[in-house]
Amino acid sequence: MNNLPKLSAVPPRSAMPDAMIRLEHVSKTFPGSAAPAVRDLSLEVPEGEIVVLVGPSGCGKTTTLKMINRIIEPTAGDIWVAGVNAIATEPHVLRRQIGYVIQQTGLFPHRTVAQNVATVPRLLGWDRPSIDDRVVELIELVGLEPEMADRYPAELSGGQQQRVGVARALAADPPVLLMDEPFGAVDPIIRARLQVELLGLQAQVRKTIVFVTHDIDEAIQLGDQVAILNVGGVLEQIGTPEDLLREPANEFVAEFLGTDRGLKRLSLIPVHALDLDPGPVVAPGASKQESLVVAERYEVDWVAVESGGELLGWLYLAELENGRVPAADLRPFRTRLAATATLKEALNAIVTSRAKAAAVFDDDRYLGMLTADRISDEITQ
Amino acid sequence: MILAQTEGRPLVRWDWIFDHLDDIWARTLEHVTLTGIALIFGFAISLGLSLLAIRYRRTYSPITWVAGLLYTIPSLALFAFLVPFTGLSLLTAEIGLVSYTLLILIRNIVAGIDGVSPAVLEAAFGMGYTSRRAFWDVQMPLAVPVIVAGLRVASVTTVGLVTVTSLIGQGGYGAFILRGLRRDFPTEILVGTVLSVLLAVVFDLLFLQIERRTAPWAHRRVV
Numbered sequence A: 001m002n003n004l005p006k007l008s009a010v011p012p013r014s015a016m017p018d019a020m021i022r023l024e025h026v027s028k029t030f031p032g033s034a035a036p037a038v039r040d041l042s043l044e045v046p047e048g049e050i051v052v053l054v055g056p057s058g059c060g061k062t063t064t065l066k067m068i069n070r071i072i073e074p075t076a077g078d079i080w081v082a083g084v085n086a087i088a089t090e091p092h093v094l095r096r097q098i099g100y101v102i103q104q105t106g107l108f109p110h111r112t113v114a115q116n117v118a119t120v121p122r123l124l125g126w127d128r129p130s131i132d133d134r135v136v137e138l139i140e141l142v143g144l145e146p147e148m149a150d151r152y153p154a155e156l157s158g159g160q161q162q163r164v165g166v167a168r169a170l171a172a173d174p175p176v177l178l179m180d181e182p183f184g185a186v187d188p189i190i191r192a193r194l195q196v197e198l199l200g201l202q203a204q205v206r207k208t209i210v211f212v213t214h215d216i217d218e219a220i221q222l223g224d225q226v227a228i229l230n231v232g233g234v235l236e237q238i239g240t241p242e243d244l245l246r247e248p249a250n251e252f253v254a255e256f257l258g259t260d261r262g263l264k265r266l267s268l269i270p271v272h273a274l275d276l277d278p279g280p281v282v283a284p285g286a287s288k289q290e291s292l293v294v295a296e297r298y299e300v301d302w303v304a305v306e307s308g309g310e311l312l313g314w315l316y317l318a319e320l321e322n323g324r325v326p327a328a329d330l331r332p333f334r335t336r337l338a339a340t341a342t343l344k345e346a347l348n349a350i351v352t353s354r355a356k357a358a359a360v361f362d363d364d365r366y367l368g369m370l371t372a373d374r375i376s377d378e379i380t381q
Numbered sequence B: 001m002i003l004a005q006t007e008g009r010p011l012v013r014w015d016w017i018f019d020h021l022d023d024i025w026a027r028t029l030e031h032v033t034l035t036g037i038a039l040i041f042g043f044a045i046s047l048g049l050s051l052l053a054i055r056y057r058r059t060y061s062p063i064t065w066v067a068g069l070l071y072t073i074p075s076l077a078l079f080a081f082l083v084p085f086t087g088l089s090l091l092t093a094e095i096g097l098v099s100y101t102l103l104i105l106i107r108n109i110v111a112g113i114d115g116v117s118p119a120v121l122e123a124a125f126g127m128g129y130t131s132r133r134a135f136w137d138v139q140m141p142l143a144v145p146v147i148v149a150g151l152r153v154a155s156v157t158t159v160g161l162v163t164v165t166s167l168i169g170q171g172g173y174g175a176f177i178l179r180g181l182r183r184d185f186p187t188e189i190l191v192g193t194v195l196s197v198l199l200a201v202v203f204d205l206l207f208l209q210i211e212r213r214t215a216p217w218a219h220r221r222v223v
């Protein structure tokens, strides 16, 4: 794809420090309405990041998004896209450099999947062979079957249509992607899959994405940064999901994040981010006395048995009788937690285990033990 | 009643039909030509007026009002009115026939364009279509089923109306009907009527085919 037409404008450095998209004091008041839909909004989207706009219905998310590709004209302020002053660029020229995905997909019903995907390259006047190659590449990239290329949109499921929408938006390799509730109309299972796929896709294509949703969980999952808007397009807070959940700037943000804010944070932190404690482990052959001391230190009534980095199982102190800790006939750890699991998954494993602890592994290597207390310490520190 | 008076004579004189095959063929061509010309000019004028109405919305009401008025004038009266100006000519016939197609065609063209999903249009503009290109590449093709449906209705109506133009010396199959009436000859009346109906059916099927060809996407709903 070395013949991909690139952006014509080279970003003047002064106008665009790092930010791929920049809104400066942007306002929009619709004709005939007294209050602005978006008021004095300033926002920067760094290159290669996903910024999610989230907020209650009618807060101006869609309006903000559509001002970036000038489907809606701002009444005040400046917008820079890829170093170009969007307001001073011909709308159709600007838009051919910006991928656009909407909830209703807006696929052309009279064009096949392949023709839909080819839309922007055709507008840009690519030659046939380049277009055909690109279409094949994109259909694969978004996880569609090659034989779907000749179908009409009406012959696809909702999830497949959304994938075509994403492929079409990516076709001319635009640096910027705008997505307005792209997964809002598909069922939760498909939505979850599309979200994971989008992140996978983003890891490959590294676009600058502005993503609109009213689903805070979706925002937390997808956003490198999340911008929380209030009615009137007022930016209440912008930051990484982690920052927002740890330190909501105000009551509105806290409320919007939900009462399960703590749990949401858990889903962002991987287990390996914690310094893991080996937990109440003893070696096979340890004495009862030794085991008692270890268990007491952890305030539990059991010990785990470890030998050479391998976790053999666990047993209650009461089962020790008078002898030494055995190397066999132990209770197995049913939940083996991967180091890449989230703390939320860890907590789930803990509360459903009898030992009230989860053993963490990196493949077969035992890394340590996680308890609810330890997780609680982590997020309250 | 005419048929009732034909006792003693056969209703259909097949020998007359076989003797007049050449005449029937000539009238068929005439009927098709009259209909075809009316549809072509009717469509061209309607398209122009529809574009005007779509571009300048305020013109839509007056345009459809005039087209509606033309549609309500009895065909006989319209031809009688035109003859002093344009004579017993093809032109007179076509003015009448064309004016009857306008209302149906304009309504369908505008409705077809308006019926294009706003999301599709927004996506088109969002990807960098200019208005002109979006109109011809997106709106028009998507309006095809509705527009062709209008052409179907207009063609069937026109085939029927062509028979009336026999009164001003045109008429295709209408000439048989008129002559049959004057001569009190049921075979000719029947031939004119039946063939006219058949031709209407042919036009109907023709446009159905055209619609399937030009809008395959509207028919392949189910996988």
Ligand SMILES: Nc1ncnc2c1ncn2[C@@H]1O[C@H](COP(=O)(O)OP(=O)(O)OP(=O)(O)O)[C@@H](O)[C@H]1O
Pocket: A030, A031, A033, A037, A055, A056, A057, A058, A059, A060, A061, A062, A063, A064, A214
């Ligand atoms: N074309 C328009 N004309 C007038 N007012 C509009 C128009 N589009 C949006 N608005 C108003 O602007 C405000 C913001 O609308 P917007 O569509 O941006 O909200 P949103 O955050 O995307 O909401 P949702 O989550 O429901 O999609 C709303 O009060 C809406 O009524």
Ligand SMILES: [Mg+2]
Pocket: A061, A062, A063
């Ligand atoms: Mg919206």
